[in-house]
Amino acid sequence: MGRHAAGEDPVKRRQIVEGARQVFMNVGFDAASMNDITRAAGVSKGTIYVYFENKGELFQTIILEAKQRIFEDLRATLSAEGPVDDILKRFSARLATGMTCEETVKAMRIAIGVAERFPELVRAFFGDHPDNLVDTLTAFVVERTRTGELRADDPRVAAVQLLELSTGHLWKRRLFGLMEAPPTEAEISEMAENAVTLFLSRYSAGI
Structure with a gap:
C-alpha cells in the first residue's frame, strides 16, 4: 500500500x-x-x-458529520415505498431521535454558546445547502402531491411545519436542560403520531 x-x-x-x-x-x-x-x-x-486549520474547523467538521448521519437516515426513510402516513411517522420519529440524542444536544449547546463569535458553526448545522433537510422533505411533499396522496399549495411551508411539529417541543426541552435524558421510545412514538396526524389533517388529499 x-x-x-x-x-x-x-x-x-x-x-x-x-x-x-x-x-x-x-x-x-x-x-x-x-x-x-x-x-x-x-x-x-x-x-x-x-x-x-484551527479548532473551529475541527468542531465544524464534527457538526457536519453528525448532521450527515442523521440526514442520510432521514433521506433513506423518505425514499422508501409505503403509505404516506407510515413513512412520515417513521421520518418524524427518527428526526426527533437524532435531534434529541446526547451528542446532538451537546453540540448544539456548544454552537449556540459561541454563535455570536463563530456564526459559521451554527450555519454548519442549520444553514442552507444542496442537502438541506427542508429541501429533501419538500421534494417528498411535491412527489406525494403529484401522486394524489397529499394536497399542498406550498410544499415548502408544509415541509417546514412538519419539521417543527417533529422536533420543536422535545428538542427544545432537551436543549435547555428541561429534559435531562433523551426521550423514551414511547415518548418519541407518541410525538410522531401526533405530529403526523396534525400534519395530515391539513395536507392529506383524502381530507
Whole structure:
C-alpha cells in the first residue's frame, strides 16, 4: 500500500476528529485547547494542523458529520415505498431521535454558546445547502402531491411545519436542560403520531 500524501490519510483524519469530539463533548468549545485535542487524538500538534486549520474547523467538521448521519437516515426513510402516513411517522420519529440524542444536544449547546463569535458553526448545522433537510422533505411533499396522496399549495411551508411539529417541543426541552435524558421510545412514538396526524389533517388529499 502506498503512503498517503500529507493531510490525505483518512485513518489519521478520523483519529484526530474522534479525539477532538471527545474533548469538545467533555469541556466545550472555549475550554478545549489544541493541546487537549493532541493528547486525546494521540498525534502531534503539527499533524493536526496538516489536516485542520484551527479548532473551529475541527468542531465544524464534527457538526457536519453528525448532521450527515442523521440526514442520510432521514433521506433513506423518505425514499422508501409505503403509505404516506407510515413513512412520515417513521421520518418524524427518527428526526426527533437524532435531534434529541446526547451528542446532538451537546453540540448544539456548544454552537449556540459561541454563535455570536463563530456564526459559521451554527450555519454548519442549520444553514442552507444542496442537502438541506427542508429541501429533501419538500421534494417528498411535491412527489406525494403529484401522486394524489397529499394536497399542498406550498410544499415548502408544509415541509417546514412538519419539521417543527417533529422536533420543536422535545428538542427544545432537551436543549435547555428541561429534559435531562433523551426521550423514551414511547415518548418519541407518541410525538410522531401526533405530529403526523396534525400534519395530515391539513395536507392529506383524502381530507
